[in-house]
Amino acid sequence: MIALPASPAHSCTRAGGDVPLATADLPGPDSLLRRTLGEWRIGLVAWRLLVLQTADPAVAAGMAHFSTYRAHPWRRIEHTMDSGKRLFFSDREGLRREIARLERTHRRLAGTDEQGRQFTALDPAVRVWVLVTLYECMTAMRELSGRPLAPPELDQMYGEFRAVCAEFGLSDDLLPATAADVPAYMDRTIRKRLEYSEPVRYLLFDMLREAPAPRRLGHLKPAWPLVRTVAAHVIGALTIADLPEAFRERFNLPRTRRAALLSFILHRGMRVLMNALPEHRRYRTPLAGTSSTSEPSTASTDRPSPPEASPARLPAPRRRKGADSRPARLRTFFRQVLDQTGDGRISSADLQAMAHNVCWPLELTPEREARVYAAFETWWQHLRTGMDADDDGQVTCEEFVTAMLTGIDAGPGYLEQGLHVAVRAIFHAADTDGSGHLCADEYRTIFGGSRVHPAELNHGFRQLDHDGDGRITENEFVQAFTDYFTARTDNTAGSQLLGRP
Numbered sequence: 001m002i003a004l005p006a007s008p009a010h011s012c013t014r015a016g017g018d019v020p021l022a023t024a025d026l027p028g029p030d031s032l033l034r035r036t037l038g039e040w041r042i043g044l045v046a047w048r049l050l051v052l053q054t055a056d057p058a059v060a061a062g063m064a065h066f067s068t069y070r071a072h073p074w075r076r077i078e079h080t081m082d083s084g085k086r087l088f089f090s091d092r093e094g095l096r097r098e099i100a101r102l103e104r105t106h107r108r109l110a111g112t113d114e115q116g117r118q119f120t121a122l123d124p125a126v127r128v129w130v131l132v133t134l135y136e137c138m139t140a141m142r143e144l145s146g147r148p149l150a151p152p153e154l155d156q157m158y159g160e161f162r163a164v165c166a167e168f169g170l171s172d173d174l175l176p177a178t179a180a181d182v183p184a185y186m187d188r189t190i191r192k193r194l195e196y197s198e199p200v201r202y203l204l205f206d207m208l209r210e211a212p213a214p215r216r217l218g219h220l221k222p223a224w225p226l227v228r229t230v231a232a233h234v235i236g237a238l239t240i241a242d243l244p245e246a247f248r249e250r251f252n253l254p255r256t257r258r259a260a261l262l263s264f265i266l267h268r269g270m271r272v273l274m275n276a277l278p279e280h281r282r283y284r285t286p287l288a289g290t291s292s293t294s295e296p297s298t299a300s301t302d303r304p305s306p307p308e309a310s311p312a313r314l315p316a317p318r319r320r321k322g323a324d325s326r327p328a329r330l331r332t333f334f335r336q337v338l339d340q341t342g343d344g345r346i347s348s349a350d351l352q353a354m355a356h357n358v359c360w361p362l363e364l365t366p367e368r369e370a371r372v373y374a375a376f377e378t379w380w381q382h383l384r385t386g387m388d389a390d391d392d393g394q395v396t397c398e399e400f401v402t403a404m405l406t407g408i409d410a411g412p413g414y415l416e417q418g419l420h421v422a423v424r425a426i427f428h429a430a431d432t433d434g435s436g437h438l439c440a441d442e443y444r445t446i447f448g449g450s451r452v453h454p455a456e457l458n459h460g461f462r463q464l465d466h467d468g469d470g471r472i473t474e475n476e477f478v479q480a481f482t483d484y485f486t487a488r489t490d491n492t493a494g495s496q497l498l499g500r501p
Contacts (some may be wrong), residue, residue, distance in 0.1 A: 071342025382418030
C-alpha cells in the first residue's frame with residue numbers, strides 16, 4: 001500500500017516563496033526533479049524507499065490487511081512505478097486524474113491493526129510521510145553517489161516537488177516548509193512515529209528470498225532460486241547500509257563494513273555509468289512525460305501487467321485421461337488468482353484487490369470503476385455465503401473447492417449468482433468503446449502487458465473468438481470462464497484464456 005494523497009487543493013506555497021503552488025508550473029522535461037527521478041539508478045534506493053514508507057504503522061497495517069505484495073510482488077512494484085510516472089511525468093490533467101484514482105483506491109483501505117489501533121490510507125500525516133520519503137530518497141541517491149545536490153539545487157528540486165504536491169490537497173503546515181527542513185522532519189518522524197513491524201522485517205529479509213520468478217526471465221527461470229538468493233542478500237545489505245542513520249540506530253540495524261563498501265561501489269559505479277550513457281539510455285521514463293489525452297498503448301511495456309492475478313489467467317494442469325480435472329484446476333485458481341494477499345485464505349480484501357487489478361490499466365470513470373468493485377463484492381458475498389463454514393469472514397482453499405464443486409453440480413444457476421457477475425463487469429470495463437464486444441486491442445489491454453508474450457495473447461484471443469470474426473462477444477467471454485470451472489477435461493477454450501496450458 002502506498003498511501004498517496006489525493007484531492008486537488010490550492011493552499012500550498014512554493015518552498016521559499018509566496019507563490020500559490022496551484023498556479024505554479026509543473027516540472028517540465030528539463031526539470032531537476034524529472035531528471036533525478038527518471039534515471040535508472042533510482043532503483044538503487046527503491047527498496048530503501050519501501051522500507052521507510054512501510055515503517056509507518058498505518059502503511060504497515062494497510063500492507064498486512066490489503067496489499068498483494070507477498071503473493072504478487074513484481075506486479076505490486078510495477079503498479080507503484082507506474083503510478084509514480086503518472087504523478088510526476090504527466091501534465092496537470094493527467095496528474096489530477098491519477099490523484100483522483102488513488103483517492104478512490106485508498107478510501108477503501110482502512111481498518112484496525114494488530115494492536116487494535118484504527119488506521120486509514122487517507123490520514124494526511126501518512127500521506128505526507130509517503131511523499132516526503134520519495135523526495136528524500138532522490139536526495140539520498142545523489143548523496144550516496146558522491147555528488148550531493150548543492151543547497152540551491154535542493155531548493156530548486158523541492159520547489160518542483162512541492163508544485164506537484166499542490167494538487168494533493170495537503171495542509172501546507174504538514175509538509176516541511178523548505179528543503180533545509182526535510183532532514184529534521186525525517187529524523188523526528190523516524191524517532192517518534194515509525195515502528196519495526198513484521199512487514200518491515202519481511203521487506204528487509206524475506207520478501208526477495210520468497211518471491212516467485214518474474215515472467216520475463218524466460219528460459220532463465222530454472223536459475224531463479226539461486227538468483228533470488230543472491231539478489232536478496234545484495235539488496236538487503238545495500239538497503240540497510242543506505243537507510244538513514246537515525247533509522248538504523250533506533251531499530252538496531254548495524255551498517256557493516258562490507259555493506260558500506262557495497263553501497264560505495266554500486267552508487268558511485270552507477271553514477272559513472274549513467275553519465276557515460278547517451279540520454280535516451282540513461283532514463284527509464286522519458287523526460288517529456290505522458291500526455292493526458294493520449295490513449296494507453298496496448299503494446300507498451302510501461303503498462304502495469306497483472307498476469308498472475310488477472311481473473312483470466314487460468315492455468316489448466318494436465319491430468320490423466322478420463323480423470324476429473326476440476327479439483328486441481330480450482331485449487332490452482334484459488335492459489336494463483338483468488339488468494340491475492342498470499343495468506344492461504346480469501347476474504348473481501350482479496351476480491352477487492354482483484355477489482356483493483358482490473359481497473360488499473362483501463363482509465364475508468366469513477367462510476368464505471370465503482371461498478372467493477374461492486375460486482376466483485378457481490379462475488380465475494382456469494383462465495384462467503386456458501387463456503388465460510390466457520391463464519392470467520394475467510395474462505396480456505398478446501399472450503400472453496402468443495403463448495404464450488406457442490407454448487408456447479410447442483411445446476412448452471414450457481415455461477416450466475418457470483419462469478420458471472422464479476423466476469424460481466426470485467427467485460428464491460430474492458431469494452432472501452434461500448435461496442436458490445438472486445439476487439440484484440442481491448443483484450444490485450446485487460447490481459448496483456450510487458451510480461452505476457454504477444455503470441456500467448458493472440459492464441460488466447462483466437463480460442464475465445466469462436467466464430468473467427470475478430471471480436472469476442474459477452475456471451476463468448478462468459479462461456480470461457482464457465483468452461484474453465486465446469487469442464488471435466490482440460491481441452492476447452494476456457495482453459496487457454498491467456499495461451500496454451
